[in-house]
Amino acid sequence: xxxxxxxxxALKEQGRKALIPYITAGDPHPDxxxxxxxxxxxxxxxxxxxxxxxxxxxxxGPVIQRACERSLxxxxxxxxxxxxxxxxxxxxxATPIVLMxxxxxxxxxxxxxxxxxxxxxxxxGILTVDLPPExxxxxxxxxxxxxxxxxxxxxxxTTDDRIRAISEHSSGYVYYVSFKGVTGAGKIDVDExxxxxxxxxxxxxxxxxxxFGIRDAATAAAVGQVSDGVIVGSVLVDTIARNQADPDQLKxxxxxxxxxxxxxxxxxxx
Amino acid sequence: xxxxxEMLKALPDARGHFGAYGGRFVSETLFDSLMTLEREYKxxxxxPEFQAEFDRDLAHYVGxxxxxYFAERLTRETGGAQIWLKxxxxxxxxxxxxxxxxxxxxxxxxxxxxxxxxxxxxxxxxVATATVCARLGLECHVFMGEEDIRRQSPNVYRMKLxxxxxxxxxxxxxxxxxxxxxxxxxxxxNVDDTFYIIGTVAGPHPYPLLVRDFxxxxxxxxxxxxxxRTGKLPDALxxxxxxxxxxxGMFYPFLTDESVQLYGVEAGGLGIDTGQxxxxxxxxxxxVLHGNRTYLMEDENGQIAGTHSVSAGLDYPGVGPEHSWLKxxxxxxxxxxxxxxxxxxxxxxxxxxxIMPALETAHAVAYAIKLAASMDKDKVVVINISGRGxxxxxxxxxxxxxxx
Numbered sequence: 001x002x003x004x005x006x007x008x009x010a011l012k013e014q015g016r017k018a019l020i021p022y023i024t025a026g027d028p029h030p031d032x033x034x035x036x037x038x039x040x041x042x043x044x045x046x047x048x049x050x051x052x053x054x055x056x057x058x059x060x061g062p063v064i065q066r067a068c069e070r071s072l073x074x075x076x077x078x079x080x081x082x083x084x085x086x087x088x089x090x091x092x093x094a095t096p097i098v099l100m101x102x103x104x105x106x107x108x109x110x111x112x113x114x115x116x117x118x119x120x121x122x123x124x125g126i127l128t129v130d131l132p133p134e135x136x137x138x139x140x141x142x143x144x145x146x147x148x149x150x151x152x153x154x155x156x157x158t159t160d161d162r163i164r165a166i167s168e169h170s171s172g173y174v175y176y177v178s179f180k181g182v183t184g185a186g187k188i189d190v191d192e193x194x195x196x197x198x199x200x201x202x203x204x205x206x207x208x209x210x211x212f213g214i215r216d217a218a219t220a221a222a223v224g225q226v227s228d229g230v231i232v233g234s235v236l237v238d239t240i241a242r243n244q245a246d247p248d249q250l251k252x253x254x255x256x257x258x259x260x261x262x263x264x265x266x267x268x269x270x
Numbered sequence: 271x272x273x274x275x276e277m278l279k280a281l282p283d284a285r286g287h288f289g290a291y292g293g294r295f296v297s298e299t300l301f302d303s304l305m306t307l308e309r310e311y312k313x314x315x316x317x318p319e320f321q322a323e324f325d326r327d328l329a330h331y332v333g334x335x336x337x338x339y340f341a342e343r344l345t346r347e348t349g350g351a352q353i354w355l356k357x358x359x360x361x362x363x364x365x366x367x368x369x370x371x372x373x374x375x376x377x378x379x380x381x382x383x384x385x386x387x388x389x390x391x392x393x394x395x396x397v398a399t400a401t402v403c404a405r406l407g408l409e410c411h412v413f414m415g416e417e418d419i420r421r422q423s424p425n426v427y428r429m430k431l432x433x434x435x436x437x438x439x440x441x442x443x444x445x446x447x448x449x450x451x452x453x454x455x456x457x458x459x460n461v462d463d464t465f466y467i468i469g470t471v472a473g474p475h476p477y478p479l480l481v482r483d484f485x486x487x488x489x490x491x492x493x494x495x496x497x498x499r500t501g502k503l504p505d506a507l508x509x510x511x512x513x514x515x516x517x518x519g520m521f522y523p524f525l526t527d528e529s530v531q532l533y534g535v536e537a538g539g540l541g542i543d544t545g546q547x548x549x550x551x552x553x554x555x556x557x558v559l560h561g562n563r564t565y566l567m568e569d570e571n572g573q574i575a576g577t578h579s580v581s582a583g584l585d586y587p588g589v590g591p592e593h594s595w596l597k598x599x600x601x602x603x604x605x606x607x608x609x610x611x612x613x614x615x616x617x618x619x620x621x622x623x624x625i626m627p628a629l630e631t632a633h634a635v636a637y638a639i640k641l642a643a644s645m646d647k648d649k650v651v652v653i654n655i656s657g658r659g660x661x662x663x664x665x666x667x668x669x670x671x672x673x674x
Contacts (some may be wrong), residue, residue: 051430055442055573059297065441077571103295103558108572115280130295130558134285155299157461162301181459223274 002170003096003124004149007046008207008228016021018173018229019220020209021236022100024051024067025084026076028244034087034248036240036254041095043255043260049127049231052081052101059129061184063234066241068164071081077106078114082121089122098125098151098172101181115142125149125172136190140169153177156196167204175231178212178223184234188213194226201257217264224265232261271599273525281595288563289598291591294474296561299458306474308382315483320376326485327372327455331405332362334369336488338495338652344622344639351645353638356492356653358516362623364451365628365657366488366516367398367474371467373484375402378465384658385464386411389453391418391446391512392583392630393425393659395469400434410434413453415445418582421572425661443576446512446586448571450560470513471590472559478590483517492652494525500650508530508638509552509654510630512584516656521602527657531603533639534593537579548577550589551597551604564591580609581629583657613669616659628657629665 053071149172211231243250297441358366389397403410442448509517511534539547557566567587596602615636
């Protein structure tokens with residue numbers, strides 16, 4: 001059983017929902033990332049999605065675009081991101097780490113080298129935003145052979161046939177994108193999400209985590225109620241942007257944001 | 271590799287691949303729209319009503335066929351092969367871009383989409399899109415980098431006059447690459463009612479296929495005109511390559527004619543060895559950007575590199591996947607000329623033939639002059655004059671230190 005599966009299974013047995021924060025590696029500075037990851041765990045994170053910065057993050061809104069720019073200004077490379085995870089693992093070998101990013105930096109490193117490096121660093125899952133399963137037949141076996149979970153996106157526009165096919169290629173969990181748009185945009189329609197996630201649950205046995213549009217305890221609770229976990233990205237990254245000048249204040253601000261979400265999720269009737 | 275009609279028919283394959291290139295590397299939200307577009311295009315491609323309307327628009331709205339003109343004085347001054355010009359600059363809106371926007375806007379109408387978005391670099395594709403949207407009564411939004419808005423301001427005003435909303439893109443390098451990012455972002459958010467008219471043969475499948483099909487009218491006409499006027503096929507075709515739509519449109523109908531040499535001319539900027547250029551086929555390596563695998567300009571970490579070209583329309587770090595394939599199999603040759611050489615080409619054609627090419631096109635002109643000079647007098651070189659240069663007045667004047 002992978003670390004991701006283990007965590008999600010344990011949560012399910014406890015009747016709890018996963019809280020999955022996203023931050024971009026190297027933002028605001030590569031030296032701070034590992035500490036911020038520990039802060040997220042202390043504030044209640046079950047799994048961390050760590051963004052690999054890319055120069056052209058087409059699926060992201062301005063908040064995460066700017067995080068990529070801040071990170072790349074310091075020259076953050078995929079190799080360095082793996083080193084961050086390795087360093088995180090020195091103190092935490094329980095919290096699963098999912099690397100989330102775009103295909104080109106991974107290809108530039110070489111897929112096999114990347115997969116080896118990810119395992120060596122202690123990465124648990126890979127989510128490549130611009131890699132649909134149709135294009136993943138060379139990469140997927142590299143991940144499977146190393147027990148790395150391949151996490152794919154589902155969207156409101158995904159047809160039933162594709163939900164089934166994508167789920168077959170996925171392990172760990174599937175990431176349901178709650179609305180049509182880029183990260184950080186739009187307002188989530190909880191009723192629509194509830195209906196769509198219920199439908200996805202009919203088509204796959206994998207846990208369904210929902211991302212895009214979760215910005216506070218209320219939206220986390222509402223989405224948590226109808227899914228297996230919530231992914232929180234842009235609002236955290238925005239908090240990083242606003243508090244980048246003061247590292248201690250930044251950690252407090254992230255905790256203040258995440259902790260109420262944890263509490264709200266844990267107060268849900270199980 | 272000798273190409274046959276059968277081989278070409280099989281490309282792109284079912285997943286949109288040209289050999290190792292192409293594909294559909296997009297986030298999940300867009301996937302279904304791309305599948306629908308592919309399905310509908312395949313149906314309409316063979317629909318007589320759709321084809322008749324496309325042909326009628328090309329004839330009576332665009333003004334096709336465009337002439338194949340013998341540049342007699344340029345040929346004499348060059349002192350080598352005959353130089354012929356395929357006059358896409360004479361199309362309505364002044365460039366080849368309109369061939370494709372006519373086709374894609376028809377698709378938008380058949381699909382019932384009321385809102386159109388487009389990216390643009392030099393503004394030619396933006397103008398061509400705004401033009402067809404005005405004619406069909408479609409809402410039009412054009413994404414353009416802040417830097418390109420500055421250097422191609424006449425085209426920005428043209429788009430606005432045509433009723434389009436021009437969105438200034440301030441992220442990244444503020445040029446074509448980032449305009450395409452923002453167009454993709456808009457499309458994800460408005461995928462239900464919006465048709466994305468991509469201006470070049472790049473992007474996710476089926477765009478490289480349908481843009482190539484719509485632009486192939488250039489090569490089909492050239493082939494027939496050349497046979498008619500010279501009694502034989504051309505010996506060499508020369509076209510500039512940014513994303514590569516005018517080049518593929520010119521080359522495609524000649525791919526199985528082994529005797530015809532194909533030259534795609536990339537933007538060498540300040541020189542390939544300076545790194546300040548936009549020539550992924552000459553100096554890049556394969557990677558994935560904007561929905562397709564293709565040659566890219568990138569750093570060792572896979573971050574997309576900044577590009578430089580005097581011409582906004584070539585200032586792009588990627589290229590259409592079919593060109594990447596043609597390069598690898600050796601069917602086309604990809605070369606580059608510098609900003610300065612392109613400017614010389616611009617001045618030469620303007621002064622010797624009274625034809626002012628776009629700065630993009632001037633790259634092809636500059637290379638073709640060198641090429642023709644090295645060939646025998648009985649050979650025929652055809653340059654695709656992909657666009658006219660009026661839009662570049664300001665850039666040229668700035669370089670000359672003149673205020674217009």
